[in-house]
Amino acid sequence: MNPVFYVIDTSYLLEMAACGRDSRPETSAAVRERLRKAQHHGGRFYVPLPCLFELGDHIADVRDGRRRRKLAQWLLTTVAECLESPNPWHITPTADPATVLPPLLERFETYSVQNTVGLVDTFAAMEAERLKTDFSKLKPLVHLWTNDRKLKALEPDPAKLPLLW
Numbered sequence: 001m002n003p004v005f006y007v008i009d010t011s012y013l014l015e016m017a018a019c020g021r022d023s024r025p026e027t028s029a030a031v032r033e034r035l036r037k038a039q040h041h042g043g044r045f046y047v048p049l050p051c052l053f054e055l056g057d058h059i060a061d062v063r064d065g066r067r068r069r070k071l072a073q074w075l076l077t078t079v080a081e082c083l084e085s086p087n088p089w090h091i092t093p094t095a096d097p098a099t100v101l102p103p104l105l106e107r108f109e110t111y112s113v114q115n116t117v118g119l120v121d122t123f124a125a126m127e128a129e130r131l132k133t134d135f136s137k138l139k140p141l142v143h144l145w146t147n148d149r150k151l152k153a154l155e156p157d158p159a160k161l162p163l164l165w
Contacts, residue, residue, distance in 0.1 A: 002139045005044045007128045008089065009146035010054040010120070013047065017055065019071055020062040027165050034145075034163055045089035048127050050120040052079065052091065092127050117150050125154040132156045 015031035062068040093100050111117040132142045142156040
């Protein structure tokens with residue numbers, strides 16, 4: 001069976017964390033269930049560093065100070081765990097910015113004009129493409145977990161039953 005890789009965008013991270021005004025309880029439950037099932041089936045998860053930054057921005061906007069603190073602590077703990085081992089996910093990139101940024105900005109120029117896709121979403125799409133290429137011998141399926149339809153359209157292997165809300 002081919003491995004399945006998931007690149008997790010900010011919209012899914014917000015639901016995993018049940019973070020603030022951009023999160024809905026029913027969607028959070030559906031995203032967490034999807035994550036649980038994918039983990040059970042051996043899925044590999046990748047979170048682009050820019051998506052973590054966006055998640056942090058959303059956490060900072062949470063009005064309730066106690067909830068904001070819990071979310072910030074959750075993010076701190078989760079990232080620390082990921083840096084020790086790729087559990088629950090790999091944080092990318094793992095390359096020198098001088099290697100990552102030039103092709104990213106070139107692709108952003110194209111995507112922003114043709115698809116109106118932003119820089120963070122361009123990064124996520126390129127990570128999905130990189131995984132597809134770097135692990136080609138394994139013949140992985142690579143999915144983008146996102147609620148952004150423009151980004152979802154750039155998914156290397158379209159999901160049969162995407163979760164969009």
